Amino acid sequence: ILNVEQSPQSLHVQEGDSTNFTCSFPSSNFYALHWYRWETAKSPEALFVMTLNGDEKKKGRISATLNTKEGYSYLYIKGSQPEDSATYLCARDNYGQNFVFGPGTRLSVLP
Amino acid sequence: NAGVTQTPKFRILKIGQSMTLQCTQDMNHNYMYWYRQDPGMGLKLIYYSVGAGITDKGEVPNGYNVSRSTTEDFPLRLELAAPSQTSVYFCASSYAAEAFFGQGTRLTVV
DSSP: OOOOEEEOSEEEEETTOOEEEEEEOOOTTOOEEEEEEEOTTSOOEEEEEEOSTTOEEEETTEEEEEETTTTEEEEEESSOOGGGOEEEEEEEESTTSOEEEOOOEEEEEEO | OOSEEEEOSEEEEOTTOOEEEEEEESSOOSEEEEEEEOTTSOEEEEEEEEETTEEEEOSOOTTEEEOOSSSSBOOEEESSOOGGGOEEEEEEEEETTEEEEOOOEEEEEO
C-alpha cells in the first residue's frame, strides 16, 4: 500500500503571511499528483494535477511544485487570506487505478 | 491497519442492476463521506454523515442512497444503475484536521 504523508498536520497563520506545506509520496512508478482544497461537508476543489518532475503550477496566490525523483510536492500560498482556511489534500494517482490520499493539512488564517 | 476500507475495488454492472458499495472505518470517526470522481474532474460529494443515524445529501445525490446504522459503516447503494454512474467512488472519514480516504471503487455501468 502506498503511503502519502502531509506535513504539518495543521497550521495557523496571520492574514497576509505566506505559507507552504508538504506532500511526500513513494517515488517509484509515479504517474500523477493531485492537490485539492477541501472544506468539510463539501466537495473538494481540485487545485492542480501535476505529472512531470519539476512541474510548477500556479492558480492565483496558490502555487505548487513537484519533485518526482525524491517524492515530494510543495503547496505555497502567498499573502494568505481568511478564505484560504481549509484542509489541503494531496493524492497520488497510481496510473488511474486508484488514488492514495494524504491525511491533509488543515490551514487556519487568522484575520 | 487502521483506516478506511472500501469494497469491492472493481465492478461492472449492467444498466438497471443494483449494488452496494461498502465502506468501513475503524477509527471511530463521526464524519464519513462518499465521493465520485469522473475522468478529468474533481471529487464530487454524493452523501455525507456526521454520525450514526444521520445522513445528508451532498452535491450529486441523485441515483444513490446511504445509511449509517453504526459509526463504523457507511454503505452506498445504487438501486438502478445507469451509464452516468460510471465513475470511481471514494469513501472517506475525518476527525479534526485529518482525513482518511479509501482506495476507491472503479464502477463501470454498461
